Amino acid sequence: MERILVSACLMGRRVRYDGGAKTSSDAWLAGWREEGRLVPFCPEVEGGLPIPRPAAEIEGGAGGAAVLSGAARVLATDGSDVTAEFLSGARAALETARSHGIRLAVLKEGSPSCGALAVYDGSFEGRRVPGQGVTTALLERNGIRVFSEEQVPQAADYLRTLET
Template sequence: MRKVLVSACLMGRRVRYDGRAKTVEDDVVARWREEGRLVVHCPEVAGGLPVPRPPAEIEPGATAAEVLAGRARILTPDGRDVTGHFVDGARAALATARAHGVGVAVLKESSPSCGLHEVYDGSFTGRKAPGEGVTARLLQEHGVAVFTENEIARAAERLRALEHV
């Protein structure tokens, strides 16, 4: 049985930078929980960041791939470089996915770790830009299909396809 890596904040864990959760209520996720498929993980906490913590964003104009390659940073509003925590957390997520036989991941959109289609633009003004977070990028580079909390039905389809190969 293939497992599903899921952002801890989506499962009600209070691990976000502001100490809150972004709990997702979904019948598919409930079924996955009952089946023992869920592997709950917060890359930012796994990377050593506390809860609560200052918000962090990928610097303006940079990409997750550049962060992973060491050519861009993730910063807090006061300019503190927290890149190492985010990269360590992404690597921990990948290790967790491999250890548990994860087939798909459902991650929190817009996060500098978990965003898939968009992330905050680095200005700390609440504006978003197309792009992905470092964990989403690293998982995809290593063959894990990544979806957002708004794409759970698609994640379930992909999981079924993986299990019927």
């Protein structure tokens, strides 16, 4: 049975920067949870950041690949550089995925770690730009397909191709 890495906040865990969750009511996720497929994970917490914590964005909306290459940093609203924690969390997510044989992830859209389609632009003014978070970029670079919680039907289609 294929396992699926999933953002812990989508599973109701209060791990977000503001101490909250973003619990998903998606029927696919609920079914996969019942089947025991889901491996909940929060790269920011695993990377050493507290709950709650200042919000963070990738500078210039450069995206996760730029952070992985050292061309951009992840900065918090208080001005602190949290790049090291984001990189550590991304590496921990990859190790968790590898240890479970995971080839598919469903992660929280917009997050500087987990965004699959978009991230915030670094201005802390709520503007999104196309791009991936740090964890998503690392997972994809290592052959793990990442879908946002807005793409669960596509993730289900991909899961079917993995299991045929």
